[in-house]
Amino acid sequence: MEVNLIHDWTYAHVYEVKGWNDILLQYKDEIITTFEENKKGVWDKENYNIKFNNKKFNENYNKSMIELLDRYYYLDNIWGVEDPQIYIQDNKSSKNILHNHNQMSIVTTSYIDPLEGDGQLELKVSFSDEDSNLKITPQKDYIYAFPGWMWHRPLPQKNNHKRICLNWGMYTNVRVIHKLNGGRW
Numbered sequence: 001m002e003v004n005l006i007h008d009w010t011y012a013h014v015y016e017v018k019g020w021n022d023i024l025l026q027y028k029d030e031i032i033t034t035f036e037e038n039k040k041g042v043w044d045k046e047n048y049n050i051k052f053n054n055k056k057f058n059e060n061y062n063k064s065m066i067e068l069l070d071r072y073y074y075l076d077n078i079w080g081v082e083d084p085q086i087y088i089q090d091n092k093s094s095k096n097i098l099h100n101h102n103q104m105s106i107v108t109t110s111y112i113d114p115l116e117g118d119g120q121l122e123l124k125v126s127f128s129d130e131d132s133n134l135k136i137t138p139q140k141d142y143i144y145a146f147p148g149w150m151w152h153r154p155l156p157q158k159n160n161h162k163r164i165c166l167n168w169g170m171y172t173n174v175r176v177i178h179k180l181n182g183g184r185w
Contacts, residue, residue: 003068008181012123012134012146015068021140024112024166027057031112031164035086048095049085049167058083065108065168068143072180073106077173087165089119089154094163096153098124104148104169106176106185112164114138119157123150138163147176147185 007014031052038050052058061084069075082104089095101107109121116137123134123146135155136144146152148169157163176185 001064001067003071005072006142009134010183011125011150012144015143015145016141017143018141020110020143021113027054028112028164030054031086032088032162035088049087052084052086061168069106069145069170072178074177074179075172078170079173080171082169085167087167089157089163090160091157094154094156096156098151098153100151101148101169103171105172106145107148107167107169108143108145109165109167110143111138114140114163115159115161118159119163120155121152122155123152
């Protein structure tokens with residue numbers, strides 16, 4: 001897996017993984033179907049992510065995320081990972097609610113076939129200065145990593161292209177430390 005660190009912000013890192021989108025595209029139809037069939041039960045509740053129950057995919061995805069994170073972070077005392085969760089939105093259906101995953105040490109998100117320029121991911125850097133928040137436009141072959149305690153949300157989009165997001169997280173007993181910059185999450 002060829003990986004390049006693209007952005008090293010204080011509380012978010014962006015990694016380019018060549019060919020990542022092509023791997024995910026193989027499962028696109030199954031992911032959309034799973035989301036559409038299962039969102040009815042949870043869409044009006046607090047959790048808008050749907051678990052993807054493809055064992056082979058989840059095993060490979062979990063392995064890839066652990067390999068990526070182990071390359072760039074000190075990951076001591078891992079006690080669990082959360083299988084990939086699906087979130088899909090378009091201009092007619094979205095849940096743009098600010099939230100965090102405060103039980104997780106680190107989370108990642110990646111996108112399948114993203115349409116550039118719309119449906120950004122907002123990371124809340126400051127509650128008092130909206131201009132300081134990071135607004136990240138999803139890009140093909142990119143994986144975004146940030147601490148689980150960071151507040152974030154998907155922003156609304158104007159087009160009808162499905163914004164297909166895979167969210168993943170890891171639990172550790174100690175804080176995650178970035179190997180290159182020493183940042184502690």
